[in-house]
Amino acid sequence: xxxxxxxxxxxxxxxxxxxxxxxxxxxxxxxxxxxxxxxxxxxxxxxxxxxxxxxxxxxxxxxxxxxxxxxxxxxxxxxxxxxxxxxxxxxxxxxxxxxxxxxxxxxxxxxxxxxxxxxxxxxxxxxxxxxxxxxxxxxxxxxxxxxxxxxxxxxxxxxxxxxxxxxxxxxxxxxxxxxxxxxxxxxxxxxxxxxxxxxxxxxxxxxxxxxxxxxxxxxxxxxxxxxxxxxxxxxxxxxxxxx
Numbered sequence: 001x002x003x004x005x006x007x008x009x010x011x012x013x014x015x016x017x018x019x020x021x022x023x024x025x026x027x028x029x030x031x032x033x034x035x036x037x038x039x040x041x042x043x044x045x046x047x048x049x050x051x052x053x054x055x056x057x058x059x060x061x062x063x064x065x066x067x068x069x070x071x072x073x074x075x076x077x078x079x080x081x082x083x084x085x086x087x088x089x090x091x092x093x094x095x096x097x098x099x100x101x102x103x104x105x106x107x108x109x110x111x112x113x114x115x116x117x118x119x120x121x122x123x124x125x126x127x128x129x130x131x132x133x134x135x136x137x138x139x140x141x142x143x144x145x146x147x148x149x150x151x152x153x154x155x156x157x158x159x160x161x162x163x164x165x166x167x168x169x170x171x172x173x174x175x176x177x178x179x180x181x182x183x184x185x186x187x188x189x190x191x192x193x194x195x196x197x198x199x200x201x202x203x204x205x206x207x208x209x210x211x212x213x214x215x216x217x218x219x220x221x222x223x224x225x226x227x228x229x230x231x232x233x234x235x236x237x238x239x240x241x242x243x
Contacts, residue, residue, distance in 0.1 A: 026081055026089075026219055026241040030066045032059040038068065038079060046077045052226040060235075063191075067237040070117055070221070072102070074229040078120075078222035088243040089216045093195040094119060095238045098188055101160045104228035107178050108162075110171045114225045115178075116232035118157045119239070121198050123206075123214040125152035130209065134174060150217045151175060154205050156196065158182040158234065167205060177205040193238075216241075 032038045037057045046054060055077030060069045083089065098116045106112025127135055130151050142149050153176045159166075164183040170176035179201065182192055199213040206214075219241065223232055 025087075026083075026239065029079070029081075029221065029239045030059055030068050030237045034059055034061060034066070042079050042081050044077055045080055050076060052076050055223050055225075062235055062237075065237065067235045068221070070223045070234045070236060071232075072114070072116065072223040072225040073231045074225055076224040076226040078220045080218055080220040082218045083216050083241075085215070087216060089241045090197060090199050091195060091240075091242040092119070092121065092198050092219070093193070093238065093240045093242070094236060095191050095193050096158065096182075096234065096236045097191045098158050098160075098182075098186075098232065098234040100231065100233035101158075101188065102225050102228060102230040102232040104230040105159065105225075105232075106161060107157070107159055107168065107180075108171065111227055113171045114228045114230065114232075115155070115157045115159065115223055117223050117234035117236065118155045118221065119194075119236070120153055120155040120176075120220040120222070121202070121216060122150040122218040122220065123152040123154070123202055124150060124217050125206065125210065125214045127151060131174075138175070152202070152206050152209075152214060153177070153220075154179060154198070154202055156181045156194070158186070160184060160186065160188075179205060 029038045035058055053075040055075045056071040057079055058069050059066055096117055101116050102114050105114040130138060138151055156179050159180050162180045162183045164180055166180040168178050181194055202213055221236055223234060225231055
């Protein structure tokens with residue numbers, strides 16, 4: 001399993017290390033003190049034994065409102081919010097903008113597998129729905145980590161090089177699927193609002209493996225530029241999860 005293929009492993013390790021009971025809902029990601037990262041249960045997590053710089057997250061005032069600033073500079077990192085078992089959640093909404101895109105990124109390739117801004121949903125897909133070879137790798141990763149690692153992750157992404165609506169597999173692991181919401185032609189430094197039916201989107205993204213919606217495990221946001229050694233700047237606000 002490649003280092004990017006271990007992304008889910010890194011997320012699960014965060015959940016074990018957080019030590020903060022998960023809340024019934026999603027805590028505001030832009031509700032922290034100005035200049036600071038979001039408060040728990042949001043926690044930063046990167047790759048196992050990461051040597052690359054960490055993607056930076058902090059709360060700033062933008063257009064007279066608080067927002068999470070996300071800066072990737074040859075770096076990698078995610079913020080993750082664990083959800084309790086059986087937590088209701090279908091509609092995910094947020095506002096975001098990218099002020100500086102990574103011109104070198106190309107999600108279709110391993111060398112270009114970087115995102116200026118992404119919002120991810122981690123699902124508890126039953127193991128028997130995972131193809132055999134990937135199931136064995138996932139079992140191995142779970143055994144090594146001692147954690148019940150999620151088997152499916154859907155990431156909504158902002159990518160200036162691909163058309164909006166593009167759905168593709170992560171170049172490093174089929175356990176992660178990309179969905180381009182803002183793509184070619186999306187204006188930079190401009191706020192866009194999103195509202196997604198995550199259960200319906202899950203079934204479209206992982207419909208080759210299951211016809212049943214899977215429970216949610218966690219929500220994550222992030223940006224990375226470690227493969228391309230590029231740089232990006234984005235902002236996120238108003239992240240909400242509703243039944």
